[in-house]
Amino acid sequence: MADIPVASRRRHDLLLIASDAWRSALDRSPAMAELPFVRGWVERGWPVILRRHAEAEDNDLVAVGLPLPPGAGRHRVGLLLPSEAILRVRRPPSxxxxxxxxxxxxxxxxxxxxxxxxxxxxxxxxxxxxxxxxxxxxxxxxxxxxxxxxxxxxxxxxxxxxxxxxxxxxxxxxxxxxxxxxxxxxxxxxxxxxxxxxxxxxxxxxxxxxxxxxxxxxxxxxxxxxxxx
Structure with missing residues (x-):
């Protein structure tokens, strides 16, 4: 399946992120970097989810998120990434x-x-x-x-x-x-x-x-x- 064009992207789309961009984002958010699984998330090949921008977030950056499982405290991680950090975009699986x-x-x-x-x-x-x-x-x-x-x-x-x-x-x-x-x-x-x-x-x-x-x-x-x- 081809990548989804920017104009056609929707909430819940899944994004694969470049490792260096992920590390840079976590360096700017050290508290989130310390949460379970987060530091090595993209190295495992796991996607993040496209979300709406929160109030006062920079609309020139891409708003992404991921939730942690119940055993890891159900934390919700929200980060902002440059568009060039996105390697691939897919719809959620069927x-x-x-x-x-x-x-x-x-x-x-x-x-x-x-x-x-x-x-x-x-x-x-x-x-x-x-x-x-x-x-x-x-x-x-x-x-x-x-x-x-x-x-x-x-x-x-x-x-x-x-x-x-x-x-x-x-x-x-x-x-x-x-x-x-x-x-x-x-x-x-x-x-x-x-x-x-x-x-x-x-x-x-x-x-x-x-x-x-x-x-x-x-x-x-x-x-x-x-x-x-």
Whole structure:
């Protein structure tokens, strides 16, 4: 897969970073450098995640982050890197690729999620604990972990049946399915909030997130023109 162009990059994209740039960033953040795993993170070939800039952070630099596993204190590391530090950019791995780390008690749900995604041409991707367990092999998953998924939709008309299907799967699943639906314009909304808005009688605002910031997504804007879906 080719690298993702800068203009098409999204929150949750995974970045491989040059070792010398990583060392330089940690030299400027010694407290983070002392956290478990962080100093040798990129030398192990592990990616960092693209995140939104915090207030007052330099927008000319790339904002990246990584969470540490529960056994290492659940610290969240946030750093700024020059664009030339990025060696490669990839979308998060698919649920199909990461299914091997799903614990046996939850594994029977994976085929249902994949089949449901195929019905609407949506390949669910993994984020959260499942993502990090998959890419690092470290013990991020616990019995209390949610199953965090991204559902990138190509057409507005797919959003409503997608939300209904996720809600049905959640009703039949003993653990929590979390995550976001990524709208065609790249803005992402929490699927539960979108579902609540979709089933409400009025026009409810949902917080949409992208690298550019946050904005309100109205229920009416989730339907294509002329659609009653």
């Amino acid at each position: 649920l199909r690729a990461a299914a091997w780390v799903v614990d046996p008690g939850r594994r029977p749900t994976v085929p249902a999620l994949l089949q449901f995604g195929e019905r609407y041409g949506v390949e669910p991707a993994v984020v959260g604990s499942l993502l990090w367990h998959h890419v690092t092999g470290l013990p991020y998953l616990t019995p209390a972990s949610d199953l965090d998924l991204l559902w990138p939709v190509r057409r507005l008309g797919d959003i409503h049946p997608l939300l209904r299907g996720i809600a049905r799967l959640q009703r039949d699943t003993p653990f929590r399915i979390d995550g976001e639906v990524i709208l065609p314009d790249g803005v992402a909304g929490n699927w539960r909030e979108l579902w609540n808005a979709d089933t409400a009688s009025g026009d409810i605002d949902v917080l949409g997130k992208s690298l550019a910031g946050v904005r309100l997504v109205l229920r009416a804007s989730l339907s294509p023109v002329g659609s009653d879906a």
